[in-house]
Amino acid sequence: MQKSLKESFKYWQFIFYMPVYLFFFFLVERRTPEVTLINIPLDDKIPFVEGFIVPYFLWFPFMAAAIVYVFFKGKKEFFAMCWTLIIGMSLFIAVSLVFPNGLDLRPDVMPRDNIFTRMVAYLYSIDTPTNVIPSIHVFNSLACGISMGRVLQFRGHKKTAIASYGMAALICISTVFVKQHSVIDVLAALLLYGLCLLLLRRLYQYEADDKGNNV
Numbered sequence: 001m002q003k004s005l006k007e008s009f010k011y012w013q014f015i016f017y018m019p020v021y022l023f024f025f026f027l028v029e030r031r032t033p034e035v036t037l038i039n040i041p042l043d044d045k046i047p048f049v050e051g052f053i054v055p056y057f058l059w060f061p062f063m064a065a066a067i068v069y070v071f072f073k074g075k076k077e078f079f080a081m082c083w084t085l086i087i088g089m090s091l092f093i094a095v096s097l098v099f100p101n102g103l104d105l106r107p108d109v110m111p112r113d114n115i116f117t118r119m120v121a122y123l124y125s126i127d128t129p130t131n132v133i134p135s136i137h138v139f140n141s142l143a144c145g146i147s148m149g150r151v152l153q154f155r156g157h158k159k160t161a162i163a164s165y166g167m168a169a170l171i172c173i174s175t176v177f178v179k180q181h182s183v184i185d186v187l188a189a190l191l192l193y194g195l196c197l198l199l200l201r202r203l204y205q206y207e208a209d210d211k212g213n214n215v
Contacts, residue, residue: 014067014082021089028096028131035102035130039182046183048107050116052174053123059137059171066144066164074151080200081147087196088139088189096131103129105179120178127180135181138189141171143196 070078095101106124110117145168152161172189175181 017086024093028093033100035100037104038101038133038184039103039105040184043105043182046176048179049177050120052177053116053119055170056174056178059141062167063140063144066148070147070151077147077151081143084143084196084200085140088192089136092134092136095133101133103132103182132181133185134188134192135175135185137175138172138186139193141168142193
């Protein structure tokens with residue numbers, strides 16, 4: 001019985017973590033400390049392209065699809081992916097608590113009126129330009145997209161694997177074109193993901209498991 005509970009926890013650990021993460025996420029979002037602006041001159045050279053709001057919002061179904069697919073098709077990859085997400089999201093909360101940060105990149109007035117600019121305006125209304133480093137949008141896209149791509153590739157679905165990598169990259173790029181993140185946020189997320197990848201290769205034999213065996 002004890003072993004069965006331990007095995008179950010291995011599968012559900014990420015779900016148990018999410019309420020804790022959301023509690024602290026809303027805590028840091030509702031704080032109103034003075035923030036340090038971290039955008040750089042390079043950000044001003046990147047144009048505002050409202051069409052990128054589509055891949056930006058696809059982050060939510062993309063993450064869900066990746067987590068479900070990897071859970072059923074690659075158990076070793078699933079554990080590594082979950083712990084990657086947990087580490088990255090926890091560090092994001094820690095940075096937000098000790099270093100309140102923000103951006104001043106959003107256009108004061110939308111340059112056009114179309115469905116995409118309205119979607120961007122909606123995003124701006126529900127998500128503040130604060131607590132942005134490292135970009136969780138970028139970090140989680142990499143963690144989920146690369147894990148799903150690895151499992152797909154290991155199972156011989158190379159074209160679908162490339163599509164998974166491509167979608168992750170497109171979501172990452174979208175964050176700067178809709179002026180939701182700075183180049184600094186993206187680079188910080190890339191660096192953090194690289195460190196997690198190196199760490200979890202040793203701890204969890206970070207690899208796709210075509211038989212779905214436990215770690």
